[in-house]
Amino acid sequence: MTRAVKKLDLDPVTVRKARSLARKAGRPIVNLARQHTTVSVERAVLRLAGLTGADSEGIPWVNRLADTVRADVGLEHGLALPVWGALVRGEAEDLSVLAQKAASGSVTFRLPEGRDAVRARSAARKAATAGMRRVDARRRERDRLVKRHGDPEQRPWIYLIVATGDIYEDIPQAQAAAREGADIIAVIRSTGQSLLDYVPEGATREGFAGTYATQENFRLMRAALDESSKELGRYVRLTNYASGLCMPEIATLAGLERLDMMLNDSMYGILFRDINPIRTFVDQRFSRQIHARAGIIINTGEDNYLTTADAVDAAHTVTVSQLLNEYFAKEAGLADWQLGLGHAFEINPDLPDSFRLELAHAMLARQLFPDAPLKWMPPTRHMTGDVFRGYLLDGFFNLAGAMTGQGILLVGMMTEAVVTPWISDRDLALQNVRYVLGAAGNLHEDFRPEPSGFIAQRARQVLAESVELLEEIVDDGLLNAIGDGTFGLMRRPQDAGRGLEGVAKRSDAYYNPAIELLEEGQ
Numbered sequence: 001m002t003r004a005v006k007k008l009d010l011d012p013v014t015v016r017k018a019r020s021l022a023r024k025a026g027r028p029i030v031n032l033a034r035q036h037t038t039v040s041v042e043r044a045v046l047r048l049a050g051l052t053g054a055d056s057e058g059i060p061w062v063n064r065l066a067d068t069v070r071a072d073v074g075l076e077h078g079l080a081l082p083v084w085g086a087l088v089r090g091e092a093e094d095l096s097v098l099a100q101k102a103a104s105g106s107v108t109f110r111l112p113e114g115r116d117a118v119r120a121r122s123a124a125r126k127a128a129t130a131g132m133r134r135v136d137a138r139r140r141e142r143d144r145l146v147k148r149h150g151d152p153e154q155r156p157w158i159y160l161i162v163a164t165g166d167i168y169e170d171i172p173q174a175q176a177a178a179r180e181g182a183d184i185i186a187v188i189r190s191t192g193q194s195l196l197d198y199v200p201e202g203a204t205r206e207g208f209a210g211t212y213a214t215q216e217n218f219r220l221m222r223a224a225l226d227e228s229s230k231e232l233g234r235y236v237r238l239t240n241y242a243s244g245l246c247m248p249e250i251a252t253l254a255g256l257e258r259l260d261m262m263l264n265d266s267m268y269g270i271l272f273r274d275i276n277p278i279r280t281f282v283d284q285r286f287s288r289q290i291h292a293r294a295g296i297i298i299n300t301g302e303d304n305y306l307t308t309a310d311a312v313d314a315a316h317t318v319t320v321s322q323l324l325n326e327y328f329a330k331e332a333g334l335a336d337w338q339l340g341l342g343h344a345f346e347i348n349p350d351l352p353d354s355f356r357l358e359l360a361h362a363m364l365a366r367q368l369f370p371d372a373p374l375k376w377m378p379p380t381r382h383m384t385g386d387v388f389r390g391y392l393l394d395g396f397f398n399l400a401g402a403m404t405g406q407g408i409l410l411v412g413m414m415t416e417a418v419v420t421p422w423i424s425d426r427d428l429a430l431q432n433v434r435y436v437l438g439a440a441g442n443l444h445e446d447f448r449p450e451p452s453g454f455i456a457q458r459a460r461q462v463l464a465e466s467v468e469l470l471e472e473i474v475d476d477g478l479l480n481a482i483g484d485g486t487f488g489l490m491r492r493p494q495d496a497g498r499g500l501e502g503v504a505k506r507s508d509a510y511y512n513p514a515i516e517l518l519e520e521g522q
Contacts, residue, residue, distance in 0.1 A: 008367050008459045009451045014467060015368065021470035022323035025478050030331055033285040036278060037510065039066055039197070039502040041286045042079040044248040045124075045514045047256075048131030051095040052215070054201040061099035062249070063198045068102035072109040075504035078512045080124035085112035088119045095127075111509060121511055128513035132293065132521075135255040139295040142235075142258055145226070149235045152183045154441055156376065156401055156409040157237070158433055160426060163188040165207030167217045171224045173423060178228040180430045184237040184261060184408065187221060189213050194244025194273050195498060199253065209420065213240050213250055218257035237261060239299065242287050243269050245279075245499050251287035255294035261340065262291060265301035266328050267321065270482060271490040272304055276497035277479055285332055289518040292333035299408070300325045303344030303377035305488040311346040311381075315361050316465035317487050318343055320473070322365060323466070326372075333518070336371035340408055344377035345397040353454065355396060360458035362404040363449070367459075376401045378412025390414040391432065398436035405444035409433065 043062040054060045069082045083098065091107050092098035101107040112120045152158075160182040162174045167187075174185040190207030193200075203220060204212040211217060218240065225236045239261035242251040247264070254262050266284050269275040291298055302318045302325075309317065322341045329339055343365050347354045365374055378397045383390050394412035401409045411429045413421045421429075449455035473481045485491040 006367060007448050008363055008456045010364075010367060010460060010463060014463060018319075018323055018368075018463065018467050018470060019327075021467065021474055022320075022327045025470060025473045026324055026327040026331070029281050029478055030285065030328070032278060033282045036282045036503055036505055037075060037078060037512065038248070038279055038282050038499070038504070039070070039075060040246050040248045040283055041512070041515075042066055042075065043246075044252045044286065044290075045078075045080055045128060045512060046083070046095065047249055047252050048135075048514050049095060049124075049127035050131060051099060052201070053096065055103060058200065060198050060201055061096065061103075064103040065095070065099040068105075068107075069109045073111050075502075076507040077111050077509045078506075080128075080511050080513055081112055081117060081120045081509070082109040084124040084127070085110070085116055085120035088123050089116065121513070124511070125513040125516065128517055131252075131256070132514070132517050135290070135294050138255065138258040139293075142260065142295060145229060146235045149229045149233055152234050154437055156406045156437075157183040157373075158430070158437075159184040159186060159239075159375070159408050159410045160430070161186045161188050161410070161421075162426075163207070163210040165190065165209075165211055166205045167203050167211055167220055168205065170211055171221060173426075174221065175224055175228045176423065177426060177430070178225065178232060178236045180427060181434055182236070182411070182430065183234070184239055185221070185225060186239045186261075186410075187211055187213075187217070189241045194241070194269060194275075197245045197499065197502065199246050199249050213253075215253045215257060218253060218259060222258055239263065242291070242298075243301075244273060245269075245275060245502070247280075247283040248286045248290070251290040251296075254296060255290050259296060261297040261299055262287075263301065264288060264291060264298040265342070266325050267482065267487060268301035268304060270492045270497065271488045272301075274492065274497050276500040276503065277482055277492055277494045279497070279499040279503050282503065284328065286515065286518075288329055288332035288334055289515070291338065292335070293518060293521055295338075297338045297340050297373060298329060298334065299340040299375045300342040302342040303346070303375075306344050306346035307381050308488045308490065311344070311348070312351070312357060314488075315462045316469055318361070319364065319368070319462055319466040320469050321487060322369065323470070324478070326369065333521070336369075337373065339369065339372040340375040341365065341369055341372050342375045342377060345379050345393075345400060346377075346381050348382055349379075349393060349396075355400070356454050357458060358396075358400050359404060359449070360455045361462065362400055362406065363455065364459040364462055366404050366406065368463075373407030375408040375410065376406040377410050378416075380416055383416040385418045387414040387418070390416060391428070394429065395432055395436060398433050399440060399443075402436055402440045403443045403447045
């Protein structure tokens with residue numbers, strides 16, 4: 001990781017104030033998350049305990065079991081006590097059989113009491129502990145492989161998206177990309193999966209503009225990239241998406257299958273998928289606790305704000321979101337090295353001084369979060385279909401990444417806004433990155449803007465505007481700010497949105513062994 005040199009002459013008092021305000025704005029959201037649960041948080045416990053598979057209609061057994069328990073006793077107590085209460089009283093020999101009986105209507109669930117509740121808690125904790133040990137083992141396995149094969153020598157790491165819809169087509173493309181210099185392979189999800197309230201099972205060969213995130217797809221791609229790591233003598237990382245209605249379950253599967261990074265933003269699903277804010281914040285806290293335990297780096301989604309809002313006028317909203325994401329992540333147990341905070345190269349290139357503005361925003365992020373592997377996103381909004389202009393813009397983006405010491409550089413495609421990239425497009429894009437990083441990869445060591453110049457003044461202006469916005473959010477509440485369209489110009493009220501029916505306020509009898517283990521681990 002490249003540590004940022006303090007080049008912008010930011011006022012340390014202002015920086016401390018910004019972080020303090022982010023904590024004040026985020027604390028009520030954390031309290032809200034602690035008071036609620038969701039269907040996906042509860043299904044994640046079943047997945048951690050080893051329940052897999054689906055019925056003849058493709059509906060996962062975790063969903064079938066969760067739906068039956070919820071119909072019998074509600075969600076507010078959690079699934080653990082009713083489910084393991086049924087197991088300890090002999091309703092079925094294991095979770096799989098219990099789920100099948102639940103789906104056929106041959107078992108009725110109840111909330112155990114007294115000695116039965118104690119036995120159910122013990123059995124549930126034992127099952128969750130076995131799953132957590134598998135997550136821990138996969139983390140140790142990653143550590144061993146990184147030590148054996150080594151990390152890429154250069155920074156930033158080169159991040160490239162592969163997604164054909166067919167996992168068996170994705171694998172050779174991912175391996176080819178790794179041979180051409182990609183350090184991180186991202187398998188983008190099939191369009192619409194974030195709105196499915198279940199995780200598909202098995203290897204999938206159909207997907208639109210992406211490949212379904214499933215446990216088997218995770219396993220297949222991780223195994224393939226392990227082969228590439230051995231071949232290339234450097235550990236190739238794998239990322240996917242822990243977002244949408246099944247965020248906690250996908251995070252759990254990522255931990256079980258040793259993914260290295262996951263897209264996990266606190267507000268992306270709210271703003272761009274119209275998922276209920278409370279559902280999202282409850283789900284993201286559990287997901288980040290899992291990521292912390294699994295040693296997974298999260299990637300946040302602030303770059304998306306600049307596809308709907310102006311990248312200059314809304315620059316401070318990106319900084320505010322980064323500060324909130326930092327607070328939420330650290331509260332959930334993530335360390336600085338796991339915070340792939342997002343930002344993007346999305347200023348209109350026809351604007352005078354656009355490159356200087358981009359440098360100011362990138363340097364501000366780098367200085368505010370010196371130990372975080374920032375994820376720097378390429379131009380998309382102002383890509384026009386002119387591939388020559390697009391290739392040049394991507395070169396400027398790569399140069400900005402080199403000049404400001406970014407940690408993760410997503411490879412821009414010259415055919416953005418034209419077609420889903422072909423292998424040849426990716427090859428040209430990787431050539432662009434390799435040339436810029438080879439010629440100017442350590443330019444950040446020499447680049448020092450004039451303290452009273454345009455770049456430093458712009459960075460200080462954005463920071464000041466961020467503090468002003470955070471003060472407003474503290475006064476009005478983050479949920480109200482989201483409802484008012486503060487981020488990305490999207491208005492998302494807290495009492496609406498997809499998945500609200502899957503949220504429950506915890507009862508006094510609520511028990512979740514996974515949360516208990518995660519918080520003990522912190």
